[in-house]
Amino acid sequence: MNDTTDTPKLSWWRRLSNGLKRTSSSLGTAVADLVTKRKLDRAMLDDIEDVLLRADLGTSVAARIADAVGTGRYDKAISADEVKDVVATEVEKVLAPVAKPLEIDAARKPFVILVVGVNGSGKTTTIGKLSQKFASEGRKVMLAAGDTFRAAAIEQLKVWGERTRTPVVAGAQGSDSASLAFNALTAAKEQGIDVLLIDTAGRLQNKAELMNELEKVVRVIRKVDASAPHAVLLVLDATVGQNALSQVEAFHRTAGVTGLVMTKLDGTARGGILVALAEKFKLPVHFIGVGEGVDDLAPFTARDFARAIAGIET
Numbered sequence: 158m159n160d161t162t163d164t165p166k167l168s169w170w171r172r173l174s175n176g177l178k179r180t181s182s183s184l185g186t187a188v189a190d191l192v193t194k195r196k197l198d199r200a201m202l203d204d205i206e207d208v209l210l211r212a213d214l215g216t217s218v219a220a221r222i223a224d225a226v227g228t229g230r231y232d233k234a235i236s237a238d239e240v241k242d243v244v245a246t247e248v249e250k251v252l253a254p255v256a257k258p259l260e261i262d263a264a265r266k267p268f269v270i271l272v273v274g275v276n277g278s279g280k281t282t283t284i285g286k287l288s289q290k291f292a293s294e295g296r297k298v299m300l301a302a303g304d305t306f307r308a309a310a311i312e313q314l315k316v317w318g319e320r321t322r323t324p325v326v327a328g329a330q331g332s333d334s335a336s337l338a339f340n341a342l343t344a345a346k347e348q349g350i351d352v353l354l355i356d357t358a359g360r361l362q363n364k365a366e367l368m369n370e371l372e373k374v375v376r377v378i379r380k381v382d383a384s385a386p387h388a389v390l391l392v393l394d395a396t397v398g399q400n401a402l403s404q405v406e407a408f409h410r411t412a413g414v415t416g417l418v419m420t421k422l423d424g425t426a427r428g429g430i431l432v433a434l435a436e437k438f439k440l441p442v443h444f445i446g447v448g449e450g451v452d453d454l455a456p457f458t459a460r461d462f463a464r465a466i467a468g469i470e471t
């Protein structure tokens with residue numbers, strides 16, 4: 158884990174737009190190359206659509222953007238900035254309905270958040286960041302080290318617990334993660350905890366056995382509180398691109414995902430996939446991760462993200 162305290166703190170917007178440079182600049186360069194050569198015609202719109210597809214935006218969004226670019230502009234010269242503006246506007250339209258804050262229902266005590274995702278997507282780090290956020294809002298938080306496969310994962314969660322001064326319920330490596338979740342929820346109820354964040358082992362979406370185990374965690378949690386988990390957050394690594402589609406599908410089927418968090422948007426991210434996900438699944442997107450530090454979690458906002466994808470400076 159990098160220590161970010163010594164480096165000048167970049168704003169989350171700067172980190173996001175830097176992270177999405179790979180998408181926005183290849184999109185920008187490709188569009189600039191296209192539009193300088195000739196007046197707008199169907200062939201150029203097809204080329205623009207291809208560029209958008211390569212940026213992972215998905216077929217229907219790419220087609221819609223190409224149509225919007227074409228509207229009223231046939232046989233005219235068009236600038237790259239005009240195209241970028243249309244991209245930003247159309248992408249924002251797709252993202253606005255899914256950009257929703259994570260609401261903590263105070264009537265649920267504790268409000269149980271199950272955090273799921275593939276290996277290394279950033280679950281534990283996101284739990285640490287959320288723990289800090291909720292504690293700073295004056296809530297009593299507890300963490301459950303449900304990733305019982307790896308000793309290092311249990312230790313990592315304990316470190317986050319210390320850092321955010323939050324109690325951690327942990328068992329031995331190899332112990333049953335469903336019973337760990339059961340114990341943690343029982344303890345959280347007894348202690349009047351407001352928010353219980355449950356970590357789970359990373360699992361590939363195509364491994365049936367592990368996905369069944371996740372179902373069991375949900376079933377066992379419900380024995381303590383039939384309304385829990387109150388939120389199931391799927392943590393997605395922004396660098397994986399198209400694979401995110403099958404991750405959402407499988408985790409949604411198994412654990413009833415209620416919202417998404419996309420991490421690593423500060424790196425060489427391929428954030429266009431978030432647009433395809435929003436279009437296809439319409440699941441709320443709550444937060445984005447823009448670094449490894451405790452404060453590197455930002456609420457997801459459609460306009461900022463759309464402009465970063467299109468490569469428009471704020």
Ligand SMILES: Nc1nc2c(ncn2[C@@H]2O[C@H](COP(=O)(O)OP(=O)(O)OP(=O)(O)O)[C@@H](O)[C@H]2O)c(=O)[nH]1
Pocket residue numbers: 158159274275276277278279280281282283304310313358359360420421422423424445446447448449453
């Ligand atoms: N740059 C960057 N790195 C991140 C971000 N979120 C997590 N990471 C890093 O990604 C790596 C994996 O993060 P973890 O939180 O351990 O991921 P996990 O999903 O819990 O991993 P498993 O326990 O293996 O399933 C770590 O090195 C984190 O520091 C982010 O938003 N930006």
